[in-house]
Amino acid sequence: MANPEATAPQLTGVRILHVVPCLGTGGLELALARLSRALQERGAVQAVAVMSGDLLIADKFAPGITLQALHGKPNEWALPRRLRAVIREFRPHVIHCRNWGAWPDTVRARGFIGSRPPLVFSFHGTTEPAPMPWRRRAAFRVLARWTTELFTVSEAARTRLVEEVGLPRKRIGLIPNGIDVQRYASAPQRRTGERFIIGTVGNLNPIKNQALLVRALSQLRADGVDAEVRIAGEGALREPLVALARELGVQDRLHLSGHVDDIPAFLAQLSAFVLCSKLEAHPNSLIEAMAAHLPCVGTNTGGIPEVLLHGAVGHLTPEGDAAALASALRKLHDDPAQAAALAARGRAHCESVYSLDAMVRAYACMYTRLAAQLR
Numbered sequence: 001m002a003n004p005e006a007t008a009p010q011l012t013g014v015r016i017l018h019v020v021p022c023l024g025t026g027g028l029e030l031a032l033a034r035l036s037r038a039l040q041e042r043g044a045v046q047a048v049a050v051m052s053g054d055l056l057i058a059d060k061f062a063p064g065i066t067l068q069a070l071h072g073k074p075n076e077w078a079l080p081r082r083l084r085a086v087i088r089e090f091r092p093h094v095i096h097c098r099n100w101g102a103w104p105d106t107v108r109a110r111g112f113i114g115s116r117p118p119l120v121f122s123f124h125g126t127t128e129p130a131p132m133p134w135r136r137r138a139a140f141r142v143l144a145r146w147t148t149e150l151f152t153v154s155e156a157a158r159t160r161l162v163e164e165v166g167l168p169r170k171r172i173g174l175i176p177n178g179i180d181v182q183r184y185a186s187a188p189q190r191r192t193g194e195r196f197i198i199g200t201v202g203n204l205n206p207i208k209n210q211a212l213l214v215r216a217l218s219q220l221r222a223d224g225v226d227a228e229v230r231i232a233g234e235g236a237l238r239e240p241l242v243a244l245a246r247e248l249g250v251q252d253r254l255h256l257s258g259h260v261d262d263i264p265a266f267l268a269q270l271s272a273f274v275l276c277s278k279l280e281a282h283p284n285s286l287i288e289a290m291a292a293h294l295p296c297v298g299t300n301t302g303g304i305p306e307v308l309l310h311g312a313v314g315h316l317t318p319e320g321d322a323a324a325l326a327s328a329l330r331k332l333h334d335d336p337a338q339a340a341a342l343a344a345r346g347r348a349h350c351e352s353v354y355s356l357d358a359m360v361r362a363y364a365c366m367y368t369r370l371a372a373q374l375r
Contacts, residue, residue: 009368012043016367017092017117019083021101022053023067025234025259026203027284028098028124031177031359033060038360040065044367047090049083051102066090072105080108087113093371096120104139107146118148118370122175123157125281125302128207131164140165148370151175153282154303175366177282178359181351184264184291196220196227196333199270201263201285202277204235204256209299211237211244212276212322218248219326225333228253230270232260267292272332272339278319280304287354290314290346295339297328307354313346 016039023029036046040062047066055067068086072079083105087095095117097106103121110116121143126132132140144150144167151173152158158174161167198217202208210231220227231241231254238256245254260266263285267273273289273296280286280302287307289296296314298304308314315331317324332339 009364010042011039011364011367011371013045014043014094014367014371015045015090015092016047017087017090017095018046018048019051019095019097019102019106020048021051021099023048023050023055023057023069024053025057027177027282029057030060031284032098033057034179034356035360035363036065037062038356039364039367042360042364047086047092049086051079051083051105080105083109084112087117092117094118094120094367096122096367098122099124100126100136100140103143103147107143111146118373119146120149120151120366120370121147123150123152123161123281125153125157125279128279137165141167144171148373149173149366151366153177155306156303157281173366175359175362176354177284177287178354178356179284179287179291179350180356181291181347181354184288184293185268194271196225196329197230197269197271198227198274198329199230199232199267199272199289200274200276201232201260201266201288202275203233204231204237204241206237207278208233209276209278209320210241212320212325213274214241214244214248214250214254215322216274216276216326216329217245217253218250219322220329220333221250221253223326223330225330227329227333228255230255230257230266232257232263232266234259263288264292267294270294272297272329274325274329275299275304276317276319276325277301277304283307286314287350290343290350291354293343293347295332295342296346297325297332299325308346309349313349314342 050069052072055069058067070082097103110119153176158172161172162169217229245251273294275283275286275298282303298308299319300316301319315328317328
């Protein structure tokens with residue numbers, strides 16, 4: 001395989017404006033922080049316009065990358081005007097907006113610029129498993145006409161835009177998220193008799209469905225497995241999860257770690273990783289767990305099967321099925337050798353497909369090609 005670093009183009013002087021709905025601790029925002037650092041090393045000049053909220057992860061971005069909070073409110077008519085002022089001041093060669101929350105206002109703002117920079121829209125998924133409302137689908141089709149390039153981060157997300165929205169597949173590219181695989185050391189080998197530590201990473205909200213993992217933990221404990229669950233993440237469902245664990249009698253085996261900065265160190269403590277979401281477009285946390293040499297279990301929904309190669313590098317269970325999740329985890333517990341083999345395949349797949357270098361190369365090629373249209 002060719003070294004991605006050797007073929008990634010330089011971006012010296014290319015000005016890129018990233019537009020995001022918010023700048024919280026989600027996978028989209030953290031992936032942008034990783035990407036922007038790597039693009040800066042290749043000479044790109046970058047700014048990030050944040051449509052609403054505060055700059056919660058500003059410290060994740062490299063010095064020299066301009067972050068600007070627009071403090072927009074839902075359906076605020078003046079928001080495109082403020083974004084238009086940012087565009088005129090920054091003078092980007094490319095504008096890249098991410099997800100629905102940034103797209104309509106970016107199209108409006110760009111529409112009043114004399115020399116319009118190429119506009120990229122990337123779809124990173126939604127927080128709702130239900131189909132998009134018909135008005136949203138219609139808006140996608142209209143906005144796509146005013147957008148230079150579209151892509152998604154997973155094949156599942158691309159298929160959704162084709163089948164649910166009606167966009168032509170040939171218009172939609174695919175660039176998976178990537179991580180710095182070398183940051184994730186080998187997970188320690190679990191010895192027979194050690195406690196089986198199951199972990200997950202994600203905000204405590206309904207779409208992540210961590211309650212399913214608590215129920216699976218209860219079943220494992222009832223079957224005599226010395227297991228505990230550790231969850232890295234914060235959110236509104238902290239108290240309901242604690243109450244559920246208390247109701248099921250496993251409150252002493254549930255550890256809510258809150259927001260965790262050092263994810264590699266958190267993963268290094270685990271015996272297995274679980275992602276039991278109701279929907280995922282492209283699960284960064286699952287890729288990180290694979291990079292950390294952990295055997296993984298995920299629900300068979302959204303982009304999770306794609307990442308786990310449909311069961312070849314991790315176990316898949318039906319969405320919402322606590323008994324199936326407990327059974328898959330029991331297999332990993334009872335056969336450490338097979339769990340280690342599964343983890344090794346996951347790590348190799350991560351290195352091959354989801355490296356930071358591969359992601360940066362794809363973005364750099366796209367930005368270089370689009371910037372040439374304006375110059």
